[in-house]
Amino acid sequence: MRAGTIIASNYLEMAKLLAGSFLEQHPDDTFAILLVDDRPVDEPGDDRIDILRLSDLDLASDEVDLMRSIYDVMELATAVKPALLQTLLRDDDLACYIDPDIYVYGSFPDVIEPARTVGIVLTPHALEPIPRDGHHPTERVIMQSGIMNLGFIAVGRPAGEFLAWWRERLLVDAISAIELNLFTDQRWIDWVPALFDHVVSRDPGMNIAWWNIHERRMERGADGAILVNGHPLRFVHFSGYSPSTPEILSKHQAEPPRTEHADGSVIRELADEYGRRLIESGHADRIGVPYQYGTTDDGLELSGAVRGTIRLALLGGRATGSEVGSFDRTVPLAFGPSADRLRPWLLAPDADHPDLTRVAVALWHRRPDLRAVFPDIDGADLDRYRTWLATDPGAAVALPGLEHEPPPAAPDAPAGARDRVRETLRRFAPVR
Incomplete structure (x- = not known):
């Protein structure tokens, strides 16, 4: 054996x-x-x-x-x-x-x-x-x-x-x-x-x-x-x-x-x-030695949201590989020959939501709490979501090293918005 x-x-x-x-x-x-x-x-x-x-x-x-x-x-x-x-x-x-x-x-x-x-x-x-x-x-x-x-x-x-x-x-x-x-x-x-x-x-x-x-x-x-x-x-x-x-x-x-x-x-x-x-x-x-491939060679931390953005794009926006016949090989990876293109690719405008970056839209799709609090990211909730991305500590944790600029005239964060995101996240969190 x-x-x-x-x-x-x-x-x-x-x-x-x-x-x-x-x-x-x-x-x-x-x-x-x-x-x-x-x-x-x-x-x-x-x-x-x-x-x-x-x-x-x-x-x-x-x-x-x-x-x-x-x-x-x-x-x-x-x-x-x-x-x-x-x-x-x-x-x-x-x-x-x-x-x-x-x-x-x-x-x-x-x-x-x-x-x-x-x-x-x-x-x-x-x-x-x-x-x-x-x-x-x-x-x-x-x-x-x-x-x-x-x-x-x-x-x-x-x-x-x-x-x-x-x-x-x-x-x-x-x-x-x-x-x-x-x-x-x-x-x-x-x-x-x-x-x-x-x-x-x-x-x-x-x-x-x-x-x-x-x-x-x-x-x-x-x-x-x-x-x-x-x-x-x-x-x-x-x-x-x-x-x-x-x-x-x-x-x-x-x-x-x-x-x-x-x-x-x-x-x-x-x-x-x-x-x-x-x-x-x-x-x-x-046990405290950091995982070698937890960051890219240029220091970008590969959070779950970043990894999820890459995976979602590889699958053409589908949830699983069973839904696609092949992968989009033009998507840059965190390692290998295309790694130097990853950071600008993440921060490029999203094709379907051009007022937001690709990684910001992927994060929104990934997080049911964000979709519940900011349901209309193409309209009434766009500036509020952009403000959350630029100012909330939770956004910095989800997208470390990928700073987002606030909208030109950033609105004040709506009263209780941060608490609503956290409470909604708790409600949607899976039991493990």
């Missing part, structure tokens, strides 16, 4: 901790750490672990430039997952992807063996119906994220058609946009039961996390081994966990949680030990 994970270099210590735990349980296998940035890193010191770069995958340079332009680091790391699995399958007939915030406590070759013949082994977010008791997570939270959790997937060579299909969709549609029924790589896997042969593992020792801990009874056996609903513990997914807040299992879990992260519980003991290992590894020192 060939396993791997995907990170930016600031998560290197976490990835090495995962790799070590995996290889302790699977000593005859190998592990790859794929870096999505190009910062230099030290070799892991174990010849069973190798460092890969995006240039090691079967990705064209223009595909890499495109994805680095439209995706933030989390989206990019999920978007290249099929390409990594394709690369791992060159060397072995069985491969698995594992999220970097996972720690492996037991081996699982028996669970993933069906991938050799069927092609795909998946783990769902939940194995039992979620109670409708007002606690978190709810069924809707899971449905927004996808029924399967792609922190883990195993594939064999029969999965070639699936990986090509998945990779094509993640080229432009790995964004986190609940309102578009997209959540990085995960929502696409909801199609798998209808399209591809697969196995869903119902082993309760696989992929334990904050979203399913309520259904996984963890206890120590007489020999000290940890059992989950009577089955051996395989791995825990510490999604959203930080050793700086050990009393919280995950920053993603809202109140009230269905299961408390109580002192003395098995999951708390495991989390505390995992946090200690992270601290000892130096993870806290490395």
